[in-house]
Amino acid sequence: MNGVGAVVAIVIFSVAFFLIATERVHRVAVVLGAAGLMVALRLVPGDDIFYSEHAGIDWGVIFLLLGMMIVVGVIKQTGVFEFLGIWAGKKSQGKPYRLLVLLMVITAVASPFLDNVTTVMLVVPVTISVCQKLDLPTAPYLIAEVLASNIGGAATLIGDPPNIIIGARAGLSFNDFIVHMTPIVVVLFVLFVLMARVMFRKAFVHKPERVEAVMRLNGRDAIKNKGLLARCLAVLTLMMVGFALHHALHLEPSVIALLGAGLMVLVSGVKASDYLAEVEWTTLVFFMGLFVMVGGLVETGVIDRLGGWAVDAVGDNYFLAATALIFGSAVLGAFFDNIPYVATMAPVVEELVAQAPDKDTGQALWWAFALGADLGGNGTAVAASANVVVLGIAAQHGQPISFWQFTKYGIITTLVTVVVAWGYVWLRYF
Incomplete structure (x- = not known):
């Protein structure tokens, strides 16, 4: 590790994160400035920001987002989001918590x-509409x-981009994730539904007059062009099949998008002009700067x-290794x-797995890593x-959500779900 370079990289990253968290400077300006400093000080080689798999911009993520934003922009022209908003409002009978659970x-x-x-x-878009x-209040x-x-x-x-990276690195299949991850995810989701009743209780304000107005609406009237909607849904269905079969098709999700x-x-x-406006x-741009x-931190060895510290610390105690992975990944992620x-730490986990006494113990480390990274998100x-x-999207629709408004709920959710997931890893694998 380059001592001076590492310290400078840590300082730049820490200051940037502080500015993003405090919202004193617009987050895009912060990451562009920080990324520019990283390159100008040669902490990241100029070519690497465009071409390096581990230290540069992840174009797969960028183009996946771009493709789906265009898709949403086209579908929006059909009026289907307004239709779904009316449907959700009627189905929940305008009761705020019931509506929240339905959308969740x-x-x-x-x-x-x-x-x-x-x-x-x-x-x-459906949520904002309803x-x-x-x-x-939209934010909750x-x-x-x-x-x-x-x-x-x-x-x-x-389901989550880190899982794609982990699956490719560890040789884990779609069915492996279903067997090992889905059971605990179901438990965590039910737990989160119960938590949401308490965390967002101040947002549950029932307004009968607005409910009556929504109940009188005819959702079908919101559809502006049925032919366009049919064509869009056909293409969207093909895309979903493509996403599900992207390994068999040898196509990246970004290409399918x-x-x-x-x-x-x-x-x-x-x-x-209509779909690009969305x-x-x-x-x-924020993601591009964040990747740089x-x-x-990658290039300077941080x-x-x-x-390396994690590998040395756990030794041959693999439950400790799994614990470190699930909690460490949640915090760092x-x-x-x-x-x-995940892209950066996957080789480290692979080194840990290679030292495991058997395949089951090795796979347990991968599942701990995946749970920590996913829930830490x-x-x-x-x-x-x-x-x-x-x-x-919220800011574009005039419903801005601040860093801390989101994070105060996110921290509680992460803490509770990670602790429960850790218990699952202990009970099932150790």
Whole structure:
């Protein structure tokens, strides 16, 4: 590890994170400034920010987000989000907690199959629409949804981006994730539904006059173009099949998202200005800068040294190793964004697994790593892609959510779910 370079990288990252957390400077300006310093001081080689797999911009994440933002932008023109908002309002009878649970269930059930980023992009516009109709505060519902999405997405190989990285590195299949991750995810989601009743209780304000107005609405009237909706849903279905089979097709999810976006644009005939207006350019730029910031910690050896300390500390106590992985990943993943964190730490975990006495113990370490990283994604507002995307969409719709407004709920959720997940790892594997 380059001593001086590592210290400088840590200082730059820490100051940037402080500025993001305090919101004294716009987060995009912060990450661009920090990324620029990392490159200018040669903590990250200039070419690496564009081409390095571990220390540069993860273009797979960027283009997955871009493709799905375009898809959402086209689908929005059909009026289906307004339709779903009216449906949700009627189904819940306008009762705030019932509505929250309904939206959380939809999000958590869809996330394991669509991936949590795609799911929140589709559900958030519906949520904003129904909250406006019922005159409910939007932020608590959006926060609850993204927390539910990160929990639900942990259930499968394709549900959360870190799982894709772990699955590829460890040779774990879709069925492996179903068998080992889905049971505890179901338990954690039920627990979170109960927690939400307490955490968001101040948002549950029932307004009968607004409910009556929503109950009188006809959802079908919200659909502007049934033919366009049918074509969009057909393309979306093809995309979902592609996401589910991307390993067999030998296509990255980002490629499927771009192909789907291109096909949807072609069959819809929607103007470029209409669907591009829905692209969260600030969110994409934020991720680019964040990846470079983390790249500075990778290139200077900070992350590698943390991993080395972990290997030395656990020795041959593999339950201690699993404990360190689940809690350490939850903490570090909450601060570094869990995608670059998992990509960086996966080789360290692989080294730990290689020393395990048997295959089952080795796999237990991978599951502890996955649970810690996935659930740690709820820790702060910048801990997971879905969090950043939701905050960006909320701001674009005039419903901004601050860093600490999100994080105060995220920390509680992460703490409770990680402790329960740790108990699961102990009971099932040790």
